[in-house]
Amino acid sequence: MTATEQIIAQLRAARAKHPELAEHLDLHADLWAVEMPTSAGAPASKISAEEARARCVAGVPLLRPQEIPLDWTSLSRRFEQVCVIAARRRPDLAGPFGELLALAQAAPDRTKALLRQYLMVGEVETDEGGLTHQAELLAFVFGHTLRPALRACAEQLVPHLALELWQRDICPICGGAPDFAILNEQAGARYLVCSRCDTRWLYPRVKCPFCGASRPSDLSYYPTDDGRYRLYVCQACRRYLKAMDLRQAGAQELLVEAARVITVDLDVAARAEGYV
Ligand SMILES: [Zn+2]
Ligand SMILES: [Zn+2]
Incomplete structure (x- = not known):
């Protein structure tokens, strides 16, 4: 079974246990099902071991946003797939997802610029083209559009990382923010997981x-x-972070990609308390 098939199998298994989450789990299982290998280029070959080490020391991600090889043909196909799946699995949002697709088809250059901007700053900032009210949905679509390409890049670059030199708050590969954490089996050390490319760092x-x-x-x-999961919250900035504790029985069997989807009730609980 490939990693993607395993993620989908875990989401399906969770659906059987939690029918109340069916809509959410089906959406994500469908998004993984159309995860396709992308021609992401060979970024690893462009970075030498010395350069990788120097970037880790300097706190610069191995993949600068402007260096990420993007194949617009496969990305626009993927953008369309994500919108269609999201509209089908979230009928309540079918209208807005359909509008995003129509806007992207009508103004491909504008969409490309927004996607680049999303890569640079991690969110969609726009007050043009009627997109403001859909910024969150657009960020969701962009995230899932870019994921296969970023994961492919990360897979090639992770062996070049000097992880012991990197304890920063952004991803050492793509510069993305964490959205999940793992407490490891031995000492319970905490690793953050990138929301965009799934790279982990201490x-x-x-x-x-x-x-x-x-x-x-x-x-x-x-x-x-x-005991399998934790919700970390910060009173200073009111942000939250979900974590999986691998020291707890059974937690090791779950892949982080599935765990972050399955734990949606923790997101709901955190937001209900005013955390973002
Ligand atoms: Zn990343
Ligand atoms: Zn904080």
């Missing part, structure tokens, strides 16, 4: 990766009843 346990706060009074976490 990060202090008592520090907020969003604002750098490290006073224990600002930071807390809530474990789930089975």
Whole structure:
């Protein structure tokens, strides 16, 4: 079974256990099902081991946004697929997803510029073209559009990383923000997981990766009843981070790509408390 097939199988298994999450799990299983290998170029060959080490020391991600090889033909096909799947699996949002697709088809250059901008700053910032109210949806579509290409790049570049030199709050490969964390099986060291390319990197346990706060009074976490997951929250910036504790029985069997989707109830709980 390939990694993608395993992720889909885990999402389907979770659906059987949690029918109340069917819509959400089906959406993500469908998005993984059309994950296609992309012609992402060979970024690794352009970075020498010395350059990779120098970038890690300097805190510069191995893949600068302007260096990410993007194949617009496959990206626009992927953009379309993501919109169509999202509209089908989220009938309540079918209208807005359909509008995004129509806008992208009517103004491909504008969409390309926004996608580049999303890569640079990690979010969609626009007040033009009627897209403002859809910025969050557009960021969702962009994230899933870019994922196969970024994962392919990460796979090639990870062996070049000097991870012990990198304990920063952004991804050492693509510069993306973390959206998940893993506590490892041995000492419970915390690794952050990139929201865009799924690369993992070591990060202090008592520090907020969003604002750098490290006073224990600002930071807390809530474990789930089975102990497998934690919700880290920061009072200084009001951000939250989900984590999976691999020291707990059964947690090791789950892939992080599936775990971050399956734990949607933690996102709901965090947002209900005002965390973002
Ligand atoms: Zn990344
Ligand atoms: Zn914070």
